[in-house]
């Protein structure tokens with residue numbers, strides 16, 4: 001006869017059932033505390049110099065306790081993290097999400113599956129309306145925290161002058177000025193400042209020197225990240241020359257080491273030289289840090305140019321990694337979020353970075369860079385670490401299969417073992433240079449009314 005090790009007893013305490021013509025709902029009696037207890041994981045929290053086996057407790061969307069032997073309470077979700085790395089939620093500060101024409105692919109959910117908890121999307125085509133548009137998607141329910149950079153050319157597309165644009169991003173622009181010189185849609189005026197920066201892109205537009213100077217003036221005075229598409233080393237040199245000491249970030253710097261515009265190693269050496277200046281920062285693409293050197297049907301480094309990049313990582317000249325997108329997305333970047341976790345693990349295995357320093361490239365370091373560039377301490381207080389009071393963003397990694405075993409965003413499980421948890425839609429918020437809001441509000445409009 002058939003035998004079953006389990007009796008129906010324990011299930012009776014969990015499963016809905018019918019008993020003697022009436023409905024049983026045992027879970028109704030269990031309070032849902034919303035707490036998640038991560039037990040016995042190897043917590044690697046570079047900002048707080050922590051690398052030890054311990055517990056992390058999340059509640060109310062935040063980290064509320066870190067330490068050994070945290071007791072669970074009725075209603076807690078307890079996750080056994082033994083043998084897994086528990087790290088601050090990965091911040092991918094260059095990841096194209098919801099970019100133009102993104103209609104048939106799903107990079108937002110896929111990035112959550114790959115352990116990304118917070119992403120900043122640098123669409124060169126983004127206009128001043130981008131926060132309202134992508135913000136509506138956040139309102140309708142997305143599993144990750146999202147922010148945007150606005151395309152540089154679009155930044156100068158209105159009648160606003162530089163002083164007025166600076167005021168706009170500081171929340172000081174007069175409504176009257178906005179309605180006559182910027183937009184006839186007040187939603188755009190209200191939400192435009194909810195950005196993190198500007199993306200200048202040589203592949204979309206070559207701007208005249210005087211326009212680029214205006215862009216630097218806006219970003220340096222309004223404390224926005226100024227990001228340039230780095231690929232042609234000569235273009236990067238031109239932009240750095242025009243920056244005249246004002247902050248500039250060389251996006252996907254390793255693309256200059258792929259030989260699309262001159263020699264690969266020479267190109268990488270040229271941009272690394274630019275990074276030695278105090279006001280110039282950079283980021284490397286995770287896909288390009290792996291054995292495959294890049295994307296076979298995209299662009300790839302050579303062994304020699306990759307070594308130049310490794311040296312820059314080892315010396316600390318660059319301490320940020322990004323994915324730049326997903327290869328099957330409409331806005332195909334130079335890499336893929338699926339390479340993020342493998343790249344972090346492999347850099348540590350190769351001895352180029354310690355494990356803690358490797359994890360920091362997508363946690364504490366981008367948070368610190370964004371805080372410094374935007375002058376806003378929220379980014380280091382709440383993001384990129386697992387100290388008490390930090391936002392409840394956690395990525396749990398299995399070093400053996402190099403996958404995100406769990407992705408937790410604002411205290412909610414959004415993915416497990418590379419699979420989206422549908423209930424996690426809506427966990428994400430909108431991030432700007434000033435911090436995060438859970439809702440932008442544009443996705444909640446169901447009617448518009450205009451005064452006649």
Ligand SMILES: [Zn+2]
Nearest residue numbers: 229230251252
């Ligand atoms: Zn780019």
Ligand SMILES: [Zn+2]
Nearest residue numbers: 094122324333
């Ligand atoms: Zn990009």
